[in-house]
Amino acid sequence: MHLKAAAHIEAMSAFALANFGGYDRTTLAQNESAFPPSPRAIAAGRDAMTRSHLYPDPDWTELRKAIAQAYGAEPDLTLCGAGSMDLISCTIAAFSGPGSQVLGTSYAYNFVASAVARVDAIYLKAPERDFAVSVDNILTTLTPATRIVFVCNPGNPTGTVIPNAELLRLRAGLPRDVLLVVDQAYGEFDDQDPKPVFALVARGDTVVLRTLSKAYGLAGARVGWGLFPPAVAAQVRKMQNSNQVTTSSLAMAVAAMADQAYMRETVARTAGIRDQFAHDLRSAGYHVPESRTNFVLIGFSSAAVAEAAEKALRGAGIIVRSLGGYGLRDCLRATVGPQEMMDRALHILIDMRGE
Numbered sequence: 001m002h003l004k005a006a007a008h009i010e011a012m013s014a015f016a017l018a019n020f021g022g023y024d025r026t027t028l029a030q031n032e033s034a035f036p037p038s039p040r041a042i043a044a045g046r047d048a049m050t051r052s053h054l055y056p057d058p059d060w061t062e063l064r065k066a067i068a069q070a071y072g073a074e075p076d077l078t079l080c081g082a083g084s085m086d087l088i089s090c091t092i093a094a095f096s097g098p099g100s101q102v103l104g105t106s107y108a109y110n111f112v113a114s115a116v117a118r119v120d121a122i123y124l125k126a127p128e129r130d131f132a133v134s135v136d137n138i139l140t141t142l143t144p145a146t147r148i149v150f151v152c153n154p155g156n157p158t159g160t161v162i163p164n165a166e167l168l169r170l171r172a173g174l175p176r177d178v179l180l181v182v183d184q185a186y187g188e189f190d191d192q193d194p195k196p197v198f199a200l201v202a203r204g205d206t207v208v209l210r211t212l213s214k215a216y217g218l219a220g221a222r223v224g225w226g227l228f229p230p231a232v233a234a235q236v237r238k239m240q241n242s243n244q245v246t247t248s249s250l251a252m253a254v255a256a257m258a259d260q261a262y263m264r265e266t267v268a269r270t271a272g273i274r275d276q277f278a279h280d281l282r283s284a285g286y287h288v289p290e291s292r293t294n295f296v297l298i299g300f301s302s303a304a305v306a307e308a309a310e311k312a313l314r315g316a317g318i319i320v321r322s323l324g325g326y327g328l329r330d331c332l333r334a335t336v337g338p339q340e341m342m343d344r345a346l347h348i349l350i351d352m353r354g355e
Contacts, residue, residue, distance in 0.1 A: 133155065
């Protein structure tokens with residue numbers, strides 16, 4: 001007997017992670033932090049492990065308070081999850097389904113496509129301009145069947161950012177029955193004041209997502225959070241597994257959120273390495289869009305040259321992310337990693353330009 005999954009599940013592709021190929025796990029492919037989490041977070045996680053025989057707080061009470069303190073966000077509007085991927089998946093499952101459409105952009109985070117395929121909905125992409133979200137193109141691509149518009153700002157894998165004013169213009173141009181989801185996984189690397197975008201949540205038709213995986217260095221702990229209108233949150237919570245954020249992860253997240261000085265230092269150090277790396281690549285003739293994340297997008301003259309660069313870097317033990325899945329076969333994405341690894345990657349890429 002051959003067991004078969006639902007037809008739409010069999011038809012979808014699995015979400016693709018970086019190919020490590022047996023190399024050391026220190027890579028430039030995963031958008032992980034180059035620096036460990038706050039020492040306070042590490043200590044809190046160790047302490048919490050002694051309480052691992054107990055289920056975690058299903059309402060994330062202390063973490064919601066810590067988020068409110070750090071961001072001025074309303075605790076009652078905050079949902080947490082096992083990374084922002086959990087919140088993306090549950091939101092899409094709650095508000096779309098067969099026959100409905102989710103509208104993203106050309107280079108929006110690819111997990112959105114996977115989450116849409118899981119619920120047998122239709123995923124559309126509005127063209128971007130110069131690797132950045134185009135509000136005009138989103139509004140033009142919108143159809144009567146669109147139920148969710150998903151915008152990643154700053155973008156992944158592009159690293160680009162659009163002004164908050166553009167997000168406000170987008171929301172104003174969308175029908176009230178279309179849910180706008182703004183993924184700000186890299187928001188801490190963007191120097192714009194988040195409050196105008198957070199304030200959209202009060203309208204009842206907008207969700208804003210964040211994560212502790214990037215600026216806070218807690219990718220392995222899997223903690224994300226977001227601001228949700230109460231009516232939206234009520235439906236999303238139905239899709240979440242209970243107790244999905246572990247006791248130790250919650251403790252680490254609370255402590256990390258309380259140590260804003262450490263987070264800001266991590267962001268500044270990361271941005272410094274990123275900007276110098278990007279500057280040097282541009283000086284060597286590469287196309288590198290301005291990034292407001294912990295990675296850079298590197299454009300090559302052709303897909304073949306990008307593939308050769310990826311192989312050269314891999315041969316030196318440096319793993320970067322190829323972007324064929326985004327339709328960017330002539331680009332690679334390099335996360336900011338240890339300075340020594342960034343220097344080696346830079347030298348290899350500069351040497352290729354001189355050949």
